[in-house]
Amino acid sequence: MSEAMTRRRPKESSAASAEPAPPLAILFELSHRCPLQCPYCSNPLALERARGELDTAAWMRVLDEANDLGVLQVHFSGGEPTVRKDLEDLVAHAARLGLYTNLITSGVLIDRARLERLAEAGLDHLQLSIQDSDPAEADRIGGYTGGHERKMALAAWVEEIGLALTVNAPVHRHNLERLEDIIELALSLGAGRLEVAHVQYYGWGLKNRAALLPTRAQLERATKIVEAARERLKGTMVFDYVVPDYYARRPKACMGGWARQFINVTPSGQVMPCHAAETIPGLDFDNVKDRPLSEIWRESQAFTRFRGTAWMPEPCQSCDQREIDWGGCRCQALAIAGDAAATDPACARSSDHEALLALAEAESHAPAPAFAYRRFSAAD
Ligand code: SF4
Numbered sequence: 374m375s376e377a378m379t380r381r382r383p384k385e386s387s388a389a390s391a392e393p394a395p396p397l398a399i400l401f402e403l404s405h406r407c408p409l410q411c412p413y414c415s416n417p418l419a420l421e422r423a424r425g426e427l428d429t430a431a432w433m434r435v436l437d438e439a440n441d442l443g444v445l446q447v448h449f450s451g452g453e454p455t456v457r458k459d460l461e462d463l464v465a466h467a468a469r470l471g472l473y474t475n476l477i478t479s480g481v482l483i484d485r486a487r488l489e490r491l492a493e494a495g496l497d498h499l500q501l502s503i504q505d506s507d508p509a510e511a512d513r514i515g516g517y518t519g520g521h522e523r524k525m526a527l528a529a530w531v532e533e534i535g536l537a538l539t540v541n542a543p544v545h546r547h548n549l550e551r552l553e554d555i556i557e558l559a560l561s562l563g564a565g566r567l568e569v570a571h572v573q574y575y576g577w578g579l580k581n582r583a584a585l586l587p588t589r590a591q592l593e594r595a596t597k598i599v600e601a602a603r604e605r606l607k608g609t610m611v612f613d614y615v616v617p618d619y620y621a622r623r624p625k626a627c628m629g630g631w632a633r634q635f636i637n638v639t640p641s642g643q644v645m646p647c648h649a650a651e652t653i654p655g656l657d658f659d660n661v662k663d664r665p666l667s668e669i670w671r672e673s674q675a676f677t678r679f680r681g682t683a684w685m686p687e688p689c690q691s692c693d694q695r696e697i698d699w700g701g702c703r704c705q706a707l708a709i710a711g712d713a714a715a716t717d718p719a720c721a722r723s724s725d726h727e728a729l730l731a732l733a734e735a736e737s738h739a740p741a742p743a744f745a746y747r748r749f750s751a752a753d
């Protein structure tokens with residue numbers, strides 16, 4: 374999404390600065406409703422019902438506040454954002470403000486007329502998720518019969534209408550053997566960018582980790598395929614490659630660093646530094662209904678808790694990588710080490726690293742259990 378970086382931004386603040394630089398992007402989880410049931414969905418296990426969602430006026434106000442704060446990009450996501458009838462109005466308002474607009478969609482609910490309306494409203498970019506290159510497998514993984522066919526139709530309309538397209542392909546042990554076909558499929562759909570994203574183990578992905586985690590050999594094969602395709606398709610299709618931390622030696626700078634670049638707003642208006650932050654005990658999340666976004670970004674407890682480097686334990690505190698990876702992922706530290714303030718176990722310097730590797734080896738070689746599909750529970 375670097376094409377969005379056209380507006381002048383204030384200088385980056387230092388890690389220790391009291392005044393953080395403005396966020397690059399805001400992600401609106403407009404709704405948790407979704408016709409698909411992907412077992413690696415990044416939404417929380419406790420999904421928000423429609424009655425809890427912000428109304429149109431509230432989302433419009435958050436767009437104004439995000440723009441005033443200096444945000445450049447707005448990602449309309451979910452769940453499935455097209456379940457919201459006001460999506461065109463929100464896109465139009467964001468476009469009027471000069472924000473770069475991206476729609477992150479499963480693609481199964483949009484017909485051509487609606488896509489045209491969204492393009493007319495000013496949509497810049499569409500990110501289409503695919504589950505597999507094989508239609509039957511894709512529908513099985515997404516838990517939605519006929520979904521793959523609808524996605525293919527949507528991609529064709531995107532090309533005809535002239536919108537920029539990214540294909541997002543979450544990969545895991547059920548589809549990695551078809552990675553070459555997935556790349557060919559994205560190419561045939563006219564994608565300018567393909568995100569080959571190994572599933573990240575938070576939310577539903579964590580719940581389904583034993584069913585999804587690839588072996589180290591599968592990961593290494595996938596990396597070779599992506600590297601070769603990236604070289605071969607230079608100038609035609611750009612690759613983003615997200616690896617699973619479980620086999621890494623250094624963690625990723627999750628979200629570009631806690632509260633450094635991104636804001637996530639849940640369907641009910643809670644403001645979070647990442648989509649999984651709700652799992653962390655002891656964080657207080659403000660709501661856009663109660664507090665201006667700029668104040669939340671600058672001084673809310675959840676955003677300041679792990680911003681910068683002061684919170685870091687050793688060995689991070691004296692590590693030369695600390696302003697590169699910003700200590701990795703807090704949600705992963707919680708999920709694996711049981712402490713969100715611990716060194717990310719993906720780091721070889723963490724005392725939990727060997728245990729993480731052992732877990733990955735054991736789980737990825739065991740028979741895969743059945744998926745726990747993402748569904749609203751009967752009690753919700
Ligand atoms: Fe990153 Fe901490 Fe590991 Fe250093 S010790 S590489 S800062 S996670």
Ligand code: FES
Nearest residue numbers: 627647702703704
């Ligand atoms: Fe929450 Fe990485 S997903 S910090």
